[in-house]
Structures are given as structure tokens and as C-alpha cells.
Amino acid sequence: MERGAVPVRTLLVWCPDWPVIAAEIVDGVPATGPVAVLHANRVLACSEAARREGVRRGLRKREAQSRCPNLVTVEHDPGRDVRAFEPVVAAVEEVAAGVEVLRPGVCAVAARGPARYFGGEEQAAERIVEQIAQSCEVESQVGIADGVFAAGLAARAGRIIPPGETVRFLADQPVEALARPRLTDLLRRLGLRTLADFAALPAGDVLTRFGFDAALAHRLAAGRDHRPLAARRPPPDLDVTETYDEPLDRVDAAAFAAGAHAERLHDTLAGYGLACTRLGIEAVTANGQELHRVWRHDGLLTAAAIADRVRWQLDGWISGTNRRPGSAGRPAPPRPTAGIIRLRLIPAGVLAQAGLQPGLWGETGEERERAHRALSRVQGILGPESVVTAVLGGGRSPADQTRLVPWGDERLPARPTAAPWPGRLPSPAPAIVLPVPLPATVHDSTGQPVQVTARLQVSAAPARLTVGPATPVEIVGWAGPWPVDERWWAPAEAQRRARFQVSLANGGALLLCLTGGQWSVEAIYD
Structure with missing residues (x-):
């Protein structure tokens, strides 16, 4: 920026305690009570009721709770703050074009357009505050000054600084207004208390002694904030x-x-x-x-x-x-x-628009596109359930882990895969999961039925398997049992199962399940 350039008149909208307000909007936490939003176990923002109890930004969680025993704490969620602030920005855009979002809870716009349209800066500020209150039921304050930095300080005081008076307004502000804790602490130790004291230092000496960031802060303290607003483009109406x-x-x-x-x-x-x-x-x-x-x-x-x-x-x-x-x-x-x-x-x-996501037929290629069109055409004729794909998710048995999703739908598992799932079968997974388990009987070498006690003790080693009317097959190896005790808290729905992996003399391998004294074949290994 050239020396002597005049900063742009800026109208800045500030919503106090926005992380607290966002928690109320999104999560329903009442902002009228003592509430603190925490980040890294420290208070990031707090409600007015919490401040009356002595809670301050930067306090550790335990210290804040000791000052206010009934304090409600909420973890900081930047995504929540952004989502909740979007309607506020949309409300401002209803009456002023070219809005820039500085951070959740703060946005700015060039003051000239709204001031000319509404008949003055004060009228524009009142109209925007009223628009936000009516559209979003959110309290806000507006400040107008020469430059974004000064307008932000003016918004906290709810003031409109006349043109040309911004430097005088900044002069009496404490150095903490720069929002740079390390620099502020250093300036305090050097005896510099206000922005005027800091601005009086030679710019070259500030850059040499304190670095580039301090040089930028020095320009702000001197009222030379001439950063142009980066107006956001309102999202198009695509409906x-x-x-x-x-x-x-x-x-x-x-x-x-x-x-x-x-x-x-x-x-x-x-x-x-x-x-x-x-x-x-x-x-x-x-x-x-x-x-x-x-x-x-x-x-x-x-x-x-x-x-x-x-x-x-x-x-x-x-x-x-x-x-x-x-x-x-x-x-x-x-x-x-x-x-x-x-x-x-x-x-x-x-x-x-970047094409279809990778799938069975590769990431690119005509064959993949043809397959997609063919399957979509079948769905178009017979309905969405006519073509399905399997999605592997969490669960204790193979049948629980698989979900059939219509072709093209979002492939989300029915159960989270990251859960521990106690009792889950070890690898390898079976190749075929039977839609309806086949009744079976399992006997030991003496011809007695094999049972499993409540303490998971097997009565005898499984020796022969009979599936329906088929001829018994010798069991040459087995592993288990893997127990599952599901919904024990609901007696009417409770179910206890014990599962075995067995290899047969004919070369096959099966997954067996014992439920209520009845054996069945659940899956087949290849």
C-alpha cells in the first residue's frame, strides 16, 4: 500500500460469544445459562452468565468449574460454528452485497453501498442488525470505521467512527486489541501500553526487532489497514x-x-x-x-x-x-x-464433475462406463432393488457383516466396522453365507450329540456331521467355540450362540452354529 492511502470504510458485523450461540443453535445448549466452550481443556468462549460467575477465556476447565460449579461445558467444534453462522451471513446478504466472512461470528462488507441505499451508515447498521434478529433470532453488533481492524474494535463497542477519525479512535486502544499474546506481552514489558505508543515506533525498527508479523500489527495500530475485502460469492440456487x-x-x-x-x-x-x-x-x-x-x-x-x-x-x-x-x-x-x-x-x-468413482471395472475405461449404463438400465426397467452390491461392515457373524445396497446408492455399512465386536469370528471369512441356515446334527466318536455348557465347555470332540437327510460326514478338524451373548438385557430377545469352524473328510469346510441345543450350517468356506 502506498503511503497516505485511505483505508476502505468497512461495516463489520460481530455476534458476541458465537461458539456458545452456535452450541445453542445446533446442539440445544441454553446460552442463557452458564456455558463454556472448551478447546484443549481451556475456555475458548463463555456465556454472559458464566462471566458473572468469574469464568474467563483462557481458564483451565477445572478452574472454571471451581468458580462456577453449575457450569455447562461444551467441546469446541469449528464445523458447528461454521454451519450455524451460514444463515447469519445469508441474512446480511439479503440487504448488502459483497460479504466477507472473517471467521464464524464475524463478517464484513464495504459500508459505501448499504449506506447509500439506506440513507446513511447508521441507518444501514440498524437495518442489518434488525435483519439478523428477524431472520435468525441472533443478537449482533455493528461497527463502522476506516479498515477491517478498526471496524472490528468499533463493533465490540457498538460505535460508528466518523471518516478520518479512525487513527484517533485507535490511539487509546490497549495493545491487547492486536490479539497477538506474545507480542502484547513483549510490548507491555517494554512499557508500551496503547496502540498509539506502539504506532509511534519507527516502522523499520519494528520490522528489524520484532519481525514481519509485528510489522503488520504496527500498520494496524497506525490505522493503515487497507486490506481489500474478499467478498464471498453467494452460493447459486441449484434447486x-x-x-x-x-x-x-x-x-x-x-x-x-x-x-x-x-x-x-x-x-x-x-x-x-x-x-x-x-x-x-x-x-x-x-x-x-x-x-x-x-x-x-x-x-x-x-x-x-x-x-x-x-x-x-x-x-x-x-x-x-x-x-x-x-x-x-x-x-x-x-x-x-x-x-x-x-x-x-x-x-x-x-x-x-470428475467421472465415476473407482469400482469393479477399474478407475477409467469404456468397459466400466458400459457396465454402469447397463446396470442402471436394468434398474430403470425393474426398479432399484433389481441390482444390488454387497457392502462389508461390522458384526459378529458373516451374515451380520454384509449389507446389500442397490446399485449406485451410497455404499454405507449397516454397522460400524471400527467397533470391537466381541465374539467376532477370526479370519478367514467364509466364501458363501447361506440365506437360511441348514439344520444339522453333530455327534462325537461314540455317537452322542455334542453339546456346549454355559461355561463354554464342549461335551466331546465333534466327530461326525449330518446335514438333513444326507449321509454323515467325518469331521477331521475343528476350532471353537466362539460364543455370542446378544441382547442379554432384553430377556424376550436374548440369544446365546456358539460357533465352530470344522473341516470335513471330503475336503469341505463349514461354519456351524449351536443355538438352543440345535446345530445348523451358517456358511461354507472354499
């Missing part, structure tokens, strides 16, 4: 909505609408270099009934794939033939009481 004069109450009409809407949505996303990975479908009936469903996808949805999912969902809503529950395990919604008059497609998840 596709259509209203019908005649309600859709037939599947064929809904299918025709699905194809047109899918093309529009796909073309809209393609214009921004995006593709859909998670599709939200909303519908409103003539009676005002609202329906919503989200379809997840393990890749990038093409126009045909979007059309298929919209058609499947409309078919399920109109004819009541939903083939499966929602993607999050929710039960299927009731059939609409009237025809659909409004349909909305929402790209709930988008990615940069």
Missing part, C-alpha cells in the same frame, strides 16, 4: 421447482415430469461444473401434504439416473409401491391424499 395446474395423480404423467426435471437439474449443475451425489425430492399435494425423501448415490448421478430416482419416488408416492424404506432407514411415507401440484429437486450433495 429445480415446477408447479402444475393439473395435479399429478397418474404414474405415467409423473414419469414424464421426472425426465424433464432431471434434464433441467443436470444441465443447471453442469453449467457450474458440478454433478449430483445426493438427491432430495420434495412434493406438495393439492391438500397441502408435504413429502420429502433423499436418495444417496455412490458416484455422480447422470440425467438418466436422476430421472430414474425421481420416477421411482413418484411411483412410490402415487401408487404406494415403495420398494424400500428411506436411505436413512426411515419407514416409507403414507400414500398422498391428493395429486401432486408442486415438485422440487434439490441437489443435497454435489461434487466437481
Whole structure:
């Protein structure tokens, strides 16, 4: 910046104690009570009620709790702060263009535009505070000054610094306003108490003695903050909505609408270099009934794939033939009481257009694309459940670990794989898991049935296996038992199982299970 340049008049919005407010918005923690947000076991932010009890930023958790025994502590979550602040930024964008988010809880905009539109800086500040309060029910303060740094200090005081008065305003501010603890401590030890004291030092000496970061702080203290605002671009409206004069109450009409809407949505996303990975479908009936469903996808949805999912969902809503529950395990919604008059497609998840994710046929290649199109076509004709793939997850038995997912849906396991799963079978995994276990009997060398006691003691070594009416087969090796005691806290649902791996004289290997005194074959090893 050239010497003598004038900083831009900046309007800065500050939401006090934002990490606490975000915890209330997202997690429902009442911000009116004593609340502290912790990071690395220290207080990062606290509520007004906590400050009245002596809690301060930087205190250790135990010290804060000793000052305020009824203190509610919440762990810091930067993602939560960002998500909760997005509606506030959107509210500011309703009345002012070119908003820059400095951090969650703080955003800024050039003051000239809002001031000219609303008739002055004070009127613009009042309008923005009112907009945030009405849209988000969040308290905020606005400061206006020459430059972002000074506007931030003015916002904490709720002041509007007249043009040309920013340097005088900064002069009386303590050096702690620089928010650089190490530099502040050093300046205090040198006897420099205010920003004016620090600004009076020669700029060259500050750079030589304290370094580059201190030189930047020296410019701020002198009121030479001329960093241009990096205005964010509001996210584009990617939704596709259509209203019908005649309600859709037939599947064929809904299918025709699905194809047109899918093309529009796909073309809209393609214009921004995006593709859909998670599709939200909303519908409103003539009676005002609202329906919503989200379809997840393990890749990038093409126009045909979007059309298929919209058609499947409309078919399920109109004819009541939903083939499966929602993607999050929710039960299927009731059939609409009237025809659909409004349909909305929402790209709930988008990615940069980069082709399909790696799969069975490799990362690239025409064969992979052909296979994907063929399987998607089968789904389009027969429905989403006509083509499924297996997803391996957590569980104690092979049957529990496998989940069949419709082709193209997001491949999420039914149970977390990171859980310890006590009683889980050791490797290797069986090659074939029987959908229905086969009844069997196991005898020892004397012909007596083999049993397992409550203390997991095997009555005798397994010697012969009989599956149904087949001829008994000799057992030449076995391992186990691996016990599972499931849902012991619910007597009506409790189940105790003992499983064995056995190798047979004919070269086969099986997974056997003993439940309630009855043997069965659960899986086959290759």
C-alpha cells in the first residue's frame, strides 16, 4: 500500500460469544445459562452468565468449574460454528452485497453501498442488525470505521467512527486489541501500553526487532489497514421447482415430469461444473401434504439416473409401491391424499464433475462406463432393488457383516466396522453365507450329540456331521467355540450362540452354529 492511502470504510458485523450461540443453535445448549466452550481443556468462549460467575477465556476447565460449579461445558467444534453462522451471513446478504466472512461470528462488507441505499451508515447498521434478529433470532453488533481492524474494535463497542477519525479512535486502544499474546506481552514489558505508543515506533525498527508479523500489527495500530475485502460469492440456487395446474395423480404423467426435471437439474449443475451425489425430492399435494425423501448415490448421478430416482419416488408416492424404506432407514411415507401440484429437486450433495468413482471395472475405461449404463438400465426397467452390491461392515457373524445396497446408492455399512465386536469370528471369512441356515446334527466318536455348557465347555470332540437327510460326514478338524451373548438385557430377545469352524473328510469346510441345543450350517468356506 502506498503511503497516505485511505483505508476502505468497512461495516463489520460481530455476534458476541458465537461458539456458545452456535452450541445453542445446533446442539440445544441454553446460552442463557452458564456455558463454556472448551478447546484443549481451556475456555475458548463463555456465556454472559458464566462471566458473572468469574469464568474467563483462557481458564483451565477445572478452574472454571471451581468458580462456577453449575457450569455447562461444551467441546469446541469449528464445523458447528461454521454451519450455524451460514444463515447469519445469508441474512446480511439479503440487504448488502459483497460479504466477507472473517471467521464464524464475524463478517464484513464495504459500508459505501448499504449506506447509500439506506440513507446513511447508521441507518444501514440498524437495518442489518434488525435483519439478523428477524431472520435468525441472533443478537449482533455493528461497527463502522476506516479498515477491517478498526471496524472490528468499533463493533465490540457498538460505535460508528466518523471518516478520518479512525487513527484517533485507535490511539487509546490497549495493545491487547492486536490479539497477538506474545507480542502484547513483549510490548507491555517494554512499557508500551496503547496502540498509539506502539504506532509511534519507527516502522523499520519494528520490522528489524520484532519481525514481519509485528510489522503488520504496527500498520494496524497506525490505522493503515487497507486490506481489500474478499467478498464471498453467494452460493447459486441449484434447486429445480415446477408447479402444475393439473395435479399429478397418474404414474405415467409423473414419469414424464421426472425426465424433464432431471434434464433441467443436470444441465443447471453442469453449467457450474458440478454433478449430483445426493438427491432430495420434495412434493406438495393439492391438500397441502408435504413429502420429502433423499436418495444417496455412490458416484455422480447422470440425467438418466436422476430421472430414474425421481420416477421411482413418484411411483412410490402415487401408487404406494415403495420398494424400500428411506436411505436413512426411515419407514416409507403414507400414500398422498391428493395429486401432486408442486415438485422440487434439490441437489443435497454435489461434487466437481470428475467421472465415476473407482469400482469393479477399474478407475477409467469404456468397459466400466458400459457396465454402469447397463446396470442402471436394468434398474430403470425393474426398479432399484433389481441390482444390488454387497457392502462389508461390522458384526459378529458373516451374515451380520454384509449389507446389500442397490446399485449406485451410497455404499454405507449397516454397522460400524471400527467397533470391537466381541465374539467376532477370526479370519478367514467364509466364501458363501447361506440365506437360511441348514439344520444339522453333530455327534462325537461314540455317537452322542455334542453339546456346549454355559461355561463354554464342549461335551466331546465333534466327530461326525449330518446335514438333513444326507449321509454323515467325518469331521477331521475343528476350532471353537466362539460364543455370542446378544441382547442379554432384553430377556424376550436374548440369544446365546456358539460357533465352530470344522473341516470335513471330503475336503469341505463349514461354519456351524449351536443355538438352543440345535446345530445348523451358517456358511461354507472354499
